[in-house]
Amino acid sequence: MAKYTLQVNGRARQVDAEPDMPLLWVLRDLLHLTGTKYGCGMGVCGACTVHQDGRAVRSCQITVSSAAGKKYTTIEGLSASGDHRCQRAWIEEDVSQCGYCQAGMVMTAALLLVDKPHPTEADIDAAMSEHICRCGTYQRIRKAIHRAATEGKRS
Amino acid sequence: MKPTRREFLQSVAGAGLILAIDARAFSATDRTADFAPNAYIQINADNIVHLWVTRTEMGQGVRTTLPMMLADELEVDWSQIRLEQAATVSRFKGIRLRTSGSGSTVGTYNALRKAGATARVMLVAAAAERWGVEPATCRAQAGTVTHLPSGRTFTYGSLAEAAARRSVPENPLLKDPRDFRYIGKPMKRTDGPAIMSGNAKYGLDTRVPGMLFAVVKRCPYLGGRVASFDRTKAMAVRGVRYVVPIKTGLATGVAAVADHTWAAMKGADALVVTWDPGPNRYFDSDQFLQEMENGLNESGYFVRGDGDAEKALASAAQKIDAVYEFPFQAHAPLEVMNCVADVRSGSCEIWVPTQTPTTAQEDVAKQLGLPQESVKVNVTLTGGGFGRRLFVDYVPEAVEISRAIGKPIQVVWTRSDDMRFGFFQPPSIVRIAGGFDQDGKPLVWSQRSVGCDLSMFGSPTEQDLADSLHYFKDGSPWGAFDNPYNFANLKADFVRRNSPVPTGPWRAVEYPAQVFARESFIDEMAHAAGRDPLVLRLELLQPGDILKVGDAKIDRGRLIAALTLVAKKGNWHGPPRSIPGRDWGRGLACNIYSDDCFIAQVAEVSVEKGTGDIRVHRIVCALDCGRVINPLGLEGQTESGITWGLTAALHGRIDFKNGAAVQENFVDYQVLRLNEAPVIETHIIPSDLPPGGFGETAVPPVAPAIANAIFAATGKRMRRLPITPKKLIT
Numbered sequence: 001m002a003k004y005t006l007q008v009n010g011r012a013r014q015v016d017a018e019p020d021m022p023l024l025w026v027l028r029d030l031l032h033l034t035g036t037k038y039g040c041g042m043g044v045c046g047a048c049t050v051h052q053d054g055r056a057v058r059s060c061q062i063t064v065s066s067a068a069g070k071k072y073t074t075i076e077g078l079s080a081s082g083d084h085r086c087q088r089a090w091i092e093e094d095v096s097q098c099g100y101c102q103a104g105m106v107m108t109a110a111l112l113l114v115d116k117p118h119p120t121e122a123d124i125d126a127a128m129s130e131h132i133c134r135c136g137t138y139q140r141i142r143k144a145i146h147r148a149a150t151e152g153k154r155s
Numbered sequence: 156m157k158p159t160r161r162e163f164l165q166s167v168a169g170a171g172l173i174l175a176i177d178a179r180a181f182s183a184t185d186r187t188a189d190f191a192p193n194a195y196i197q198i199n200a201d202n203i204v205h206l207w208v209t210r211t212e213m214g215q216g217v218r219t220t221l222p223m224m225l226a227d228e229l230e231v232d233w234s235q236i237r238l239e240q241a242a243t244v245s246r247f248k249g250i251r252l253r254t255s256g257s258g259s260t261v262g263t264y265n266a267l268r269k270a271g272a273t274a275r276v277m278l279v280a281a282a283a284e285r286w287g288v289e290p291a292t293c294r295a296q297a298g299t300v301t302h303l304p305s306g307r308t309f310t311y312g313s314l315a316e317a318a319a320r321r322s323v324p325e326n327p328l329l330k331d332p333r334d335f336r337y338i339g340k341p342m343k344r345t346d347g348p349a350i351m352s353g354n355a356k357y358g359l360d361t362r363v364p365g366m367l368f369a370v371v372k373r374c375p376y377l378g379g380r381v382a383s384f385d386r387t388k389a390m391a392v393r394g395v396r397y398v399v400p401i402k403t404g405l406a407t408g409v410a411a412v413a414d415h416t417w418a419a420m421k422g423a424d425a426l427v428v429t430w431d432p433g434p435n436r437y438f439d440s441d442q443f444l445q446e447m448e449n450g451l452n453e454s455g456y457f458v459r460g461d462g463d464a465e466k467a468l469a470s471a472a473q474k475i476d477a478v479y480e481f482p483f484q485a486h487a488p489l490e491v492m493n494c495v496a497d498v499r500s501g502s503c504e505i506w507v508p509t510q511t512p513t514t515a516q517e518d519v520a521k522q523l524g525l526p527q528e529s530v531k532v533n534v535t536l537t538g539g540g541f542g543r544r545l546f547v548d549y550v551p552e553a554v555e556i557s558r559a560i561g562k563p564i565q566v567v568w569t570r571s572d573d574m575r576f577g578f579f580q581p582p583s584i585v586r587i588a589g590g591f592d593q594d595g596k597p598l599v600w601s602q603r604s605v606g607c608d609l610s611m612f613g614s615p616t617e618q619d620l621a622d623s624l625h626y627f628k629d630g631s632p633w634g635a636f637d638n639p640y641n642f643a644n645l646k647a648d649f650v651r652r653n654s655p656v657p658t659g660p661w662r663a664v665e666y667p668a669q670v671f672a673r674e675s676f677i678d679e680m681a682h683a684a685g686r687d688p689l690v691l692r693l694e695l696l697q698p699g700d701i702l703k704v705g706d707a708k709i710d711r712g713r714l715i716a717a718l719t720l721v722a723k724k725g726n727w728h729g730p731p732r733s734i735p736g737r738d739w740g741r742g743l744a745c746n747i748y749s750d751d752c753f754i755a756q757v758a759e760v761s762v763e764k765g766t767g768d769i770r771v772h773r774i775v776c777a778l779d780c781g782r783v784i785n786p787l788g789l790e791g792q793t794e795s796g797i798t799w800g801l802t803a804a805l806h807g808r809i810d811f812k813n814g815a816a817v818q819e820n821f822v823d824y825q826v827l828r829l830n831e832a833p834v835i836e837t838h839i840i841p842s843d844l845p846p847g848g849f850g851e852t853a854v855p856p857v858a859p860a861i862a863n864a865i866f867a868a869t870g871k872r873m874r875r876l877p878i879t880p881k882k883l884i885t
Contacts, residue, residue: 001393018393021417029368029415034360035353037538038416039489040570044821047489075353082352091347094787097795098214099350100357100489100538129830132821134489134539135214136798138832140791 004068008033009077019065024048026064027074035075035103039132046131049104050074056108075103078110086110089148090141097135105131109145118149190315192274192323194246195225195267202298202312204231209241210263211254211510212346213488213540214795215850216788219345221263223337223784228271228330230295231311233337238345243516243532252534254510255545255660257848260784261751264846272327274318281317282309332782332843341787346536358508358535359567361495366563367396369556370419372426373408373572376814377655379433384409388425394418398426399559403522403551405657406576410556416567432814435655440483440582440811447584447652450605451478455648456626458604458636459704462644467599471590475683477676479587480875481668483809484580484661485824490538491573496553497563502529507550508537515547522551523558541799542660546578574824575816578659579809581607583668585635587676595684597695599644604632604669606649610657620651630705634669634855637707639714639747640677640695656811662799666746666855671876674744674859678866688743688863689722708750716840717755717777718745724838725757725775737761737770740867744856751847752780753840756797756856758833760864767880771801771833771861779840780847786839793837793853800857802827806877 006013006023008031015030027033027050036059039047043058050059051073078084086106096102105128112119112127119127124145133141191197197205206225210217218238226236241247275295282300283290286307294301298311332338349355374380386398389411397412411422468474495506496519503519512532520527537544553566568576584605592598608614619625626649630636635647661667677695681688699712722728725741732739738761745755759772774797783789806825810817818824862873871883 018418021415025415025417029417032362033353034356034362037357037489038359038491038567040821041420042570042820042822045489075351078353082348082354087351090351091343094343094347094791096214096344096347096350097216097791098212098489098537098539099346099355102350103353106351125830129828132489132826132828134487134541134799134826136795136801136827136832137791138798138827138829139794139835141829 004064006064006067007071009073015064017064019063021064022060023050023062023064023067023072024059026067027059033074033076037100037103039101045101046104046108047101049107049131051107051111054111056111075107078107084110085148085151086113086144089144089151093140093144093147095137095140095144097137101131101133105133105141109148112145113149119145190274190278190319192277192318193270194250195270196229196274198274198311198315200312200315202235202310203237204229204235204298204311205237205239207239207241209247209250209252210259211512211534211537211540211544213254213510213537213544215259215792216344216785217254217259219342220260220784220788221267222345223342224264224267225271227335227337228268229275230297232297235298240534242534243512243530245528252512253514254540257748257850257852259848260846261848268329269327272329273324276324276327277318277321278311278314280321281314285309285317338784339782339786342785343787355536357490357538358493358506359490359538361506361535361565363495363497363506363563366495366565367412367414367560368416368419369410369412369553369564369566370416370423370569371401371408371410371552371566371572372423372428373406373576374430375575376430376432377435377438377811379435379814380407380431381409382429382431384429385427388427389422392418392422392425395422397560398422399556401552401555403555405546405548406572410566412556412560412564419567420569435814438655438811438814443654444480444482444582444584447582447605448478450650450652451584451586451603453650455603455650457623458627458632458647458649459638460646461642464599464601464644464646467644468588468590468601471598472593473591473683474588475679476586476588477679477874479585479672479675481583481671482807482876483582483656483811484803484807485574485577485809485818486541486543486661487573487824487826488539488541488543491570492549492568493565494549494553495563495565496550496557498523498554498557501525503554505530505532505550505553506535507532507547508535508544509547509550510540510544511547515550518547518551519554522554541662542664543577546659570821571819574809574819578610578657580661581609581656581658585669585672587672589676589680591684597642597680597691600638600640600642600646602635602647602672604635604647604649605652606632606665606668607653607658608651609659614653627705630707631665632669633665634673634746637704637709637747637750638673639702639709639711641697641711642695662796663748663851663854666748667800667803667858670744670746670855671858671862674746674856675862675874678742678859678863679872682866689718689727692718692743692745709747710753713753713779714745714747714755717753717779720838720840721755721757721775721777724777724836727757732759734761737763738868740864740869742860742862742864742867744859744863746855748852748855749848751845752778752849752852754778754852754856756860758857758860758864760861760868762865762869762883765884767883769805769865769878769880769883771831773834773836774857774860775836775838776853777838777840778852779842780849780852781842781844782846783839784846789839789849790837792849794835796851796853797835797857798827798832800854801831801861804858804861804876804878805831808877
């Protein structure tokens with residue numbers, strides 16, 4: 001066991017953990033941030049996506065020892081009151097069905113719009129196809145990304 | 156005579172789902188100022204209206220549509236509503252909490268409307284009495300009763316106490332559908348904001364004070380068990396507190412119980428277990444599929460029999476036949492199976508994402524030797540159900556572990572557990588033979604389906620099996636039994652072949668396999684006879700009547716309407732698209748789901764020359780499912796069902812080798828991703844007929860529409876799912 005200090009949603013958080021503990025479980029079980037989801041445990045479904053120093057990463061593939069000192073944002077910290085333009089667009093387009101995958105989707109989409117303020121269909125394909133939605137909300141995800149893009153920059 | 160409350164509640168429940176409930180027992184607060192005329196509604200003095208949702212939210216939108224029905228008749232504003240999730244508590248005693256068969260809308264529409272209307276009538280009567288006026292001069296709207304002549308108002312909250320003392324009206328007048336405020340309007344999901352902020356609580360997000368986490372190392376062999384184990388290495392993993400062998404559930408093994416999920420996973424990995432592989436050590440699904448195919452040579456149980464199919468086939472001027480295969484499939488909802496159990500002396504509380512909380516309660520009561528009311532099952536949000544969560548095998552194992560260690564625990568399945576140990580969609584082999592007379596008119600349809608019984612429904616008894624009409628009486632297999640096409644000579648039978656693999660309902664249950672075969676073969680018949688597949692279908696649905704088979708009433712007219720609309724919107728007779736380097740085609744398929752939903756789809760697909768790369772460009776869907784409660788939800792379910800169907804058509808397959816499932820994660824069990832998702836267009840046929848269930852309806856036509864489009868594009872007939880580029884180029 002060792003102590004690690006992580007920057008999560010703008011706060012320094014200290015955890016006692018084995019060095020190989022994935023960030024996903026640190027967030028969920030030690031910091032009680034359960035908005036980040038477990039889906040596959042091998043980085044292929046995207047449900048556990050968080051921001052690491054402004055990049056979308058799979059928290060199930062990052063060990064706590066390598067996370068120390070880096071800045072993380074989870075779905076809980078994406079906006080102060082759930083009103084990031086992607087969150088609003090997702091609600092507006094009624095994207096969620098079971099909703100389990102959507103936090104990960106939104107985390108990736110939020111950074112896609114930073115990189116490409118007006119993404120093409122191909123940009124959306126490239127960014128979002130690393131995620132799985134078993135309910136099949138893909139069409140509305142596309143619409144929500146376009147809606148968030150046209151809303152311009154906020155948050 | 157006025158009905159008693161018991162009678163009233165029984166009557167609103169339709170099928171006697173609700174037994175006596177004392178209104179006072181409903182009050183969560185025991186404040187007398189609250190008004191709770193039935194199990195679904197409670198109006199507090201603060202004018203907040205609590206509506207209880209008795210179905211499990213799995214993404215199909217029940218936590219939106221059920222309150223819409225209640226709120227519409229109750230006449231409350233959407234902003235006044237607080238949703239409560241029904242748990243197995245005395246309030247719902249006698250109500251079987253269960254979500255299945257696309258039945259939530261169908262099963263609650265009348266009951267919830269009546270429940271809302273009852274409360275509204277009582278509130279209006281209470282206001283009228285206070286004012287000393289006739290109730291007819293008062294109107295309820297947006298949570299307020301207004302005396303129309305004077306304009307005086309009372310909020311529902313201020314009437315709650317008085318309304319609670321009134322007798323329950325016999326037959327409250329339901330609204331004229333023209334006055335619906337919510338029903339039929341597009342309503343966004345009530346849980347949308349909570350989901351998007353990350354605050355929505357799924358089963359896996361349940362946290363109970365003092366809770367530990369358990370992961371089970373499970374016997375990989377179907378029906379195998381633990382022979383012996385050594386806990387030393389697992390206990391050496393930091394954070395692991397206990398090692399507990401488990402005997403309950405679907406896949407037994409040894410649990411590592413730890414401070415957090417990761418330690419439990421590592422602990423389970425570290426466990427050294429010797430397995431007794433049991434009787435299925437060499438089970439192989441390829442061999443099983445071959446055995447199923449051999450079953451085509453046996454005679455089966457009667458399913459349908461009109462005219463004389465054998466004679467007609469013998470005399471047919473032109474004959475074709477074909478065999479179709481549908482493999483094992485997994486549900487793979489994104490949230491893995493999980494359950495929190497807190498076993499105390501004399502009671503037990505459960506938190507679980509399940510479609511069947513009442514079954515869980517019964518099972519746990521039996522397991523612990525407790526009266527049923529001592530077990531409380533809380534239903535969380537559910538990260539996908541699709542039929543998998545009709546089973547509660549993960550509940551007894553959580554109970555077993557919690558009881559063994561005397562602490563609350565959460566059992567967490569890994570993704571590999573989920574893929575390997577489910578109640579799989581069983582495979583199916585179908586052979587159909589068809590014939591035409593000398594004039595090219597369709598003369599005969601003869602179908603033999605080889606399939607499995609679902610573990611869910613329990614194996615048929617010997618007495619059942621001695622009855623040659625057993626499957627006919629059961630209306631099974633769906634899609635073969637309710638074949639809507641009008642052949643003078645039509646035969647269908649069913650050959651049983653069961654494997655050691657646990658099987659259960661998967662989205663649309665028996666329809667996907669049977670409809671894949673039926674709708675592919677209709678297409679084959681059309682091409683064999685040089686007919687247009689749409690025109691042939693429309694001809695075979697004449698005279699557009701209601702066909703009665705057993706208990707089923709098959710409305711061919713409504714299916715004709717769906718086909719006609721989809722042909723128009725999908726530009727069926729339009730020119731083909733030309734894409735350089737690719738072959739392009741359109742395919743059509745249709746189905747009737749459970750008598751009450753009518754659906755037709757046109758798929759546009761292209762295949763790359765040389766590589767066989769498949770691209771589904773667009774699926775146009777026309778549907779009639781009676782009165783639509785929430786068109787936005789219906790459209791979402793259409794897109795969802797089509798995406799599910801595409802996974803089955805293009806990717807889905809579970810294999811078993813040496814008694815164990817081969818696929819373990821989304822790497823080897825691929826599901827459709829966004830870059831493969833087509834444009835989906837949904838066209839709803841308006842209807843005043845009773846609402847039909849729609850959670851599954853869109854699935855069955857997808858695979859045949861794709862296969863038919865691929866045939867149109869390439870001339871290659873794909874009869875075995877999944878359809879892959881490799882199959883297309885070999």
